[in-house]
Amino acid sequence: MHGTPIITTKKLTRDYGNGAGVFDVDLSIPRGSVFGLVGPNGAGKTTLLSVLAGLRRAGSGSVRVGTASGRVLLCPDIPDFEPWLTATEVVTLSARLAGVPATEADTALALERVGLAEAAHRRNARFSRGMRQRLGLAAALVCRPEVLILDEPASGLDPRGRVDVLALIRSLREDCTVVLASHLLGDVQRVCDDVAVLVRGRVVYQGPVADIADRGRPSAWQVRVRGSAERVADLLSAEPWVTGAFPVEAEPDCVHVEATGAAAGETGIPRVLVEHGVPLVSMNGYEADLESAFLSLTSTDATDRSSR
């Protein structure tokens, strides 16, 4: 892992009983990175984040955070504000409560960064879930945290808002270390440098996000061609690395192709089409589902790698 760690945990455990909680968690979060904590519902992400933020105590084990406690901020998934406050008032109050001097310009900048400049003087009572999440981010940013902990930061956003907020989070590495939890592997892949995967309270993988991206790469595609889908399916079926190829019933010019691996298909399908003079219109990989990514991450191999 790159960078000196700003947060390290050793054998961190918070046991709620009946198998719930987090157990023997060893984390090393590099300073200045965006670190993702990913896992299915109930895996223990929120528990772990709140222990890192100092809001919940660990039952055993240790947490070392290389900064003053006031410089670590946690932003919950859907922050709750007094409904009568305007967005500007929420952000101003947040800075005051944190004891951070913030000018009007600082407040305006924080709101602008999260895309709420136009709503700056509106009361938050009628804000959508996504706007509330953005406002929570602005309220955190104005405090200039050294470590910003975000629980499901994009869960309430529409696709456009999601892209914007993920880009914003990515840009924050210049200012602080970000630790975010998500059950959406795609979001984590997009913004994080390193990732830890929690399954039933235990870290089953920790390392560069690129490694997970490789595991999540699809090895099945819907290939749209100009020409006969039947012929393309026959051509591809003859290749040793193709494990299945057939025309898609509802889409006359599409072929469903499955390969032995991601790289084999990504290079092999366009090559075969070029060789036979078939124009390729599009090639879309089926998103690997989270469940199978987690299954692959709980394999012996992945568990071994978690100790590096």
Ligand SMILES: Nc1ncnc2c1ncn2[C@@H]1O[C@H](COP(=O)(O)OP(=O)(O)OP(=O)(O)O)[C@@H](O)[C@H]1O
């Ligand atoms: N205060 C508590 N007392 C007892 N059990 C708890 C407590 N808080 C959480 N749990 C249980 O611990 C497990 C982990 O919960 P946690 O909220 O940390 O998971 P999560 O990964 O954040 O889940 P989600 O993605 O659904 O928010 C769950 O089984 C939950 O029911």
